[in-house]
Amino acid sequence: MTTLDAAPAGSTGTETSEAAHAPDPDEVAGRVVRILNDGAICGLASLGHELGLFDTLAALPPATSVQVADAAGLDERYVREWLAGMVTAGFVRYAPAERTYHLDPDHAPFLTGNGADNLARTMRFTSLMGLVQPKVVEVFRRGGGLSYDDYPGFHHLQAADSAAVNDASLLDTIIPLTGVVDRLEEGIVVADIGCGEGHAINLLARAYPASAFVGYDFSSEALDTARAEAAAWGLANVRFEVLDVARWEEVAAYDLVTTFDAIHDQAHPATVLANIRRALRPDGCYLMVDIKASSNLEDNLDLPWASFLYAVSTVHCMSVSLGQGGDGLGTAWGVQTAERMVREAGFSEVVVHDLEADPFNAYFVARP
Structure with a gap:
């Protein structure tokens, strides 16, 4: 190799290689x-x-x-x-x-x-992000977070997105993952935590009239919508209560507990998971539907909607948790962290399912 071929003094072969492959x-x-x-x-x-x-x-x-x-x-x-x-x-x-x-x-x-494939509906989240950006700028500077009241219409946007999946798949595909369909038909007690506008629990209550259902959320406005739908459907086996589930203290009261994209933005998700475990009966089942991503940033580089997840987290999910003095877990907490936290809450069996109809979420079925 001649002196003309050698890398300049103070440089490395790696730097030369990076320069050669630098994007235009x-x-x-x-x-x-x-x-x-x-x-x-x-x-x-x-x-x-x-x-x-x-x-x-x-x-x-x-x-x-x-x-x-x-x-x-x-x-x-x-x-x-x-x-x-x-x-x-x-x-x-x-x-x-x-x-x-x-x-x-x-x-x-x-x-x-109204189906799950309509992505124009999901694009409305970007408009909401723009609406709250000035407030997010402020929490970047002073710390803390925002409250759910800072996001007008958020519960409705989230409910519309979830309803599209649940209308298509909840009864035929999602609930069968739990293995409790026969018990639902016979009659069990079910709770949905962070139920929002309650469409999922209303679907279940209508499909399984022998079972009793309760939906918990801290948004009275969302629960008004849930109650209105239940009344319109003539459901007598479902009720809705305003509750901070971090303070939920029931013991061995439920046969099935469900959460639909509700754990990652809790102020204290570990506490909520422990409360769910305590509220389940020994032969009960917990179905947790939550965002499908990796807990490792480097593993999300090829996820087509990864930036969207981190954006929603920055602007909403992480922020509302921090706004309550919470942990700020974030939307992309990841399947690995989610499974670990479910096990740490006291569940001995955790199985993670992927559904072709819902590539955005992972489905965790856990038992005591």
């Missing part, structure tokens, strides 16, 4: 611009879901902006500008000669309807 600055800038544009698309898609525009388009043949606005009952000028954003995003097709718009059939399953 234009590529980096291009990616950042695409992120900016995709974020804007997310905001427009959120609007489209909120206003019912995707469902309106799906029900129409190719239509002008006037026709779309009339069908949706909206202002044409706003609809036309929104349509332009959706055309440039590739969600909507545009025929310049006729000036008509048509929802791309390939995109329709992921933008319309």
